[in-house]
Amino acid sequence: MTAERKGPLIVAVGSGKGGVGKxxxxxxxxxxxxxxxxxxxxxxxxxxxPSQPVIFGxxxxxxxxxxxxxxxxxxxxxxxxxxxxxxxxxGKALAWRGPMAAGALGQLVEAHWAAxxxxxxxxxxxxxxxxxxxxVQKFKPAGAVLVSTPQDLALIDAARAGQxxxxxxxxxxxxxxxxxxxxxxxxxxxxxxxxxxxxxxAAERLELPFLGRIPLDMxxxxxxxxxxxxxxxxxxxxxxxxxxxxxxxxxISARS
Amino acid sequence: MTAERKGPLIVAVGSGKGGVGKxxxxxxxxxxxxxxxxxxxxxxxxxxxPSQPVIFGxxxxxxxxxxxxxxxxxxxxxxxxxxxxxxxxxGKALAWRGPMAAGALGQLVEAHWAAxxxxxxxxxxxxxxxxxxxxVQKFKPAGAVLVSTPQDLALIDAARAGQxxxxxxxxxxxxxxxxxxxxxxxxxxxxxxxxxxxxxxAAERLELPFLGRIPLDMxxxxxxxxxxxxxxxxxxxxxxxxxxxxxxxxxISARS
Numbered sequence: 269m270t271a272e273r274k275g276p277l278i279v280a281v282g283s284g285k286g287g288v289g290k291x292x293x294x295x296x297x298x299x300x301x302x303x304x305x306x307x308x309x310x311x312x313x314x315x316x317x318p319s320q321p322v323i324f325g326x327x328x329x330x331x332x333x334x335x336x337x338x339x340x341x342x343x344x345x346x347x348x349x350x351x352x353x354x355x356x357x358x359g360k361a362l363a364w365r366g367p368m369a370a371g372a373l374g375q376l377v378e379a380h381w382a383a384x385x386x387x388x389x390x391x392x393x394x395x396x397x398x399x400x401x402x403x404v405q406k407f408k409p410a411g412a413v414l415v416s417t418p419q420d421l422a423l424i425d426a427a428r429a430g431q432x433x434x435x436x437x438x439x440x441x442x443x444x445x446x447x448x449x450x451x452x453x454x455x456x457x458x459x460x461x462x463x464x465x466x467x468x469x470a471a472e473r474l475e476l477p478f479l480g481r482i483p484l485d486m487x488x489x490x491x492x493x494x495x496x497x498x499x500x501x502x503x504x505x506x507x508x509x510x511x512x513x514x515x516x517x518x519x520i521s522a523r524s
Numbered sequence: 525m526t527a528e529r530k531g532p533l534i535v536a537v538g539s540g541k542g543g544v545g546k547x548x549x550x551x552x553x554x555x556x557x558x559x560x561x562x563x564x565x566x567x568x569x570x571x572x573x574p575s576q577p578v579i580f581g582x583x584x585x586x587x588x589x590x591x592x593x594x595x596x597x598x599x600x601x602x603x604x605x606x607x608x609x610x611x612x613x614x615g616k617a618l619a620w621r622g623p624m625a626a627g628a629l630g631q632l633v634e635a636h637w638a639a640x641x642x643x644x645x646x647x648x649x650x651x652x653x654x655x656x657x658x659x660v661q662k663f664k665p666a667g668a669v670l671v672s673t674p675q676d677l678a679l680i681d682a683a684r685a686g687q688x689x690x691x692x693x694x695x696x697x698x699x700x701x702x703x704x705x706x707x708x709x710x711x712x713x714x715x716x717x718x719x720x721x722x723x724x725x726a727a728e729r730l731e732l733p734f735l736g737r738i739p740l741d742m743x744x745x746x747x748x749x750x751x752x753x754x755x756x757x758x759x760x761x762x763x764x765x766x767x768x769x770x771x772x773x774x775x776i777s778a779r780s
Contacts, residue, residue, distance in 0.1 A: 285573050286650045287543015287678070316651030317541050317681040363652045363688050366622030394542045394650060395572030396619045420749040422543070425573040432619050450706065450717055457710035461717075461740050463749075484717050493676040493719075 276309065276381060276388040277520060279441070280409040282433070283416060284425025286394035289446035289482065290415045291319035292492050293509075294391040295347075296499035297413070300506075300513030302346040303499070306520075307386045309340055310349035311376045313403065314393040315362055315369045318353030325495020329354060331379075339380045345500045348385075350376045366398030373399050377407055387520065394425075396432045404436035411441040411519065413479065418445055418466030426467075430474065441519045442477035443467050444512060447484040479515050482508045532565065532637060532644040533776060535697070536665040538689070539672060540681025542650035545702035545738065546671045547575035548748050549765075550647040551603075552755035553669070556762070556769030558602040559755070562776075563642045565596055566605035567632045569659065570649040571618055571625045574609030581751020585610060587635075595636045601756045604641075606632045622654030629655050633663055643776065650681075652688045660692035667697040667775065669735065674701055674722030682723075686730065697775045698733035699723050700768060703740040736768045
């Protein structure tokens with residue numbers, strides 16, 4: 269598989285820091301793109317903390333294989349996906365050194381994706397280690413989406429991740445601000461436990477597109493824990509993901 | 525350096541998932557222990573997302589070296605510390621494969637710590653990769669503290685990290701619940717954007733001590749971003765860290 273290969277466009281979703289909602293964004297972005305008619309697959313490359321089986325409600329399922337290649341799992345949301353979490357027991361540590369982790373990434377990316385798959389979203393682990401290096405060097409994504417909370421500490425790490433893509437010549441599609449504003453369930457007043465506006469300001473400073481913000485909301489956390497991603501529904505919490513999917517789809521169309 | 529070596533007791537602070545407040549806990553736990561008279565040093569082993577220079581307000585400082593070994597930086601909080609963040613420019617990605625990352629960990633742990641250092645707290649990166657494996661295999665910590673938010677997705681990853689320590693024979697000192705309850709700054713009502721009680725329940729299930737909970741609070745985030753860790757002050761936000769430090773100190777005393 270090289271940059272010249274025919275096949276799905278690879279879009280990486282990264283963050284410098286963990287716990288900023290990267291997996292939640294990736295799942296909901298994939299579902300929102302599928303809703304718009306894009307044929308999308310999802311690879312959970314967060315090998316040390318695979319969240320997609322829980323988010324998609326497919327934990328415990330084992331992918332079949334055809335000629336050594338795993339067949340992605342279907343989901344009720346129209347997004348075939350594969351995760352290291354499907355290959356190991358829950359609570360079982362994937363205590364792997366880098367080369368094994370990088371090899372596992374290859375298995376997932378080069379799985380039996382349907383021939384008409386247009387876009388493969390990759391949920392990267394946080395940081396800038398072996399999996400990310402293998403991703404950019406071997407599988408050269410067409411573009412990358414960066415996620416951060418507005419907190420300074422998260423932004424610093426997001427800049428680091430952005431630099432990794434830059435250096436590798438992977439264009440950054442844009443930045444997403446997550447956990448942006450929390451409406452008190454009691455009085456409705458919105459406050460900002462993680463700050464506000466920092467990601468949009470960082471996008472301006474770095475001259476990168478700002479793709480949108482997603483509020484901190486219990487419905488998103490509960491949906492993620494329960495295998496009911498909000499983008500699949502028609503509640504208010506689907507909207508920010510659909511708006512971001514519009515921009516990513518526009519980027520993809522402009523590219524092809 | 526082996527398990528038999530004389531020197532500081534190594535206590536690792538780990539989490540399966542990133543962004544759960546591990547760095548904030550490590551810094552404030554170190555400061556709280558120092559307040560109680562414990563001679564404590566801190567190693568920021570989160571090589572891909574080093575946060576301690578920002579939390580301690582020492583970003584931009586360069587550690588001196590003596591005979592190839594870096595000399596830990598002082599801080600106004602009585603906690604000498606060293607971080608990969610001190611060795612690279614901000615926003616510069618440490619795009620290192622595993623062996624380099626593991627080598628860097630060795631440099632930090634085997635630095636010029638004062639001879640009377642009793643405890644060395646290690647802020648581990650999230651996950652179960654090269655740095656964690658080198659940590660448990662080469663530097664064999666005396667014990668580990670695990671941090672998680674109450675969210676199911678974070679708890680699953682925390683269990684994975686716990687299993688890594690277990691397998692390596694590193695005793696788990698206990699679990700800390702972070703981002704537990706958020707008081708609306710407008711009406712004061714406490715709600716739980718990340719759920720509540722999940723970590724204490726997990727500790728019971730796993731028959732591990734529960735060390736305490738830290739609320740989601742803007743003062744903690746702002747303090748962490750501004751180099752003013754709350755444990756150093758005498759505000760309400762110092763208390764949960766001091767209470768956790770009491771339990772860790774008791775564990776250390778019982779051990780020696």
